[in-house]
Amino acid sequence: MIKGLTWLIGFQLLGEVVVRLLDLTVPGPVAGMLFLFVFLRLRKPAADAPVLRAGSGLLRHLQLFFIPAGVGVVAYLGVLGDDWLPIVVAMVGSWLVGLAVVGWTAVGLERLLGEPRDDQPVGAR
Known part of the structure; x- marks a missing residue:
C-alpha cells in the first residue's frame, strides 16, 4: 500500500512541478492525474499492481473526502x-x-x- 501511495503522491508532485514550471492555470493534482492516466495506459500494469491497490483502497473510502x-x-x-x-x-x-x-x-x-x-x-x- 505504501508503494502505491508513493506512486500517487509522486505523480501529484510531478503535476505540481510541471504546472508551476509552465505557469499553467490547471491545478497540479489534475495534471498529475493526467500524467498517471497516460502512464497507466502505456504501461498496462497487472491487476495487483501497488498503485492500483492503493487507488482501490482510496476509492473504498471516497465518502471521507x-x-x-x-x-x-x-x-x-x-x-x-x-x-x-x-x-x-x-x-x-x-x-x-x-x-x-x-x-x-x-x-x-x-x-x-x-x-x-x-x-x-x-x-x-
Whole structure:
C-alpha cells in the first residue's frame, strides 16, 4: 500500500512541478492525474499492481473526502442563507448550460462520425 501511495503522491508532485514550471492555470493534482492516466495506459500494469491497490483502497473510502466540503457548507451557512437566490440561480443556470453543451456535443459527434441516432425511424437510417 505504501508503494502505491508513493506512486500517487509522486505523480501529484510531478503535476505540481510541471504546472508551476509552465505557469499553467490547471491545478497540479489534475495534471498529475493526467500524467498517471497516460502512464497507466502505456504501461498496462497487472491487476495487483501497488498503485492500483492503493487507488482501490482510496476509492473504498471516497465518502471521507466529502467531509471538508460539508464542514465548509456548515461554516458558511450564514452566507448561504443571505445569498441563497444568486447561488440557486448560478447552480441551476450552470446545470442547464452544462446539459445543453453535452447535448450539442453529442449531436455534433453523431453528425461528424455519421452514427445514426436511436430516435430516428428505421427507414430514415
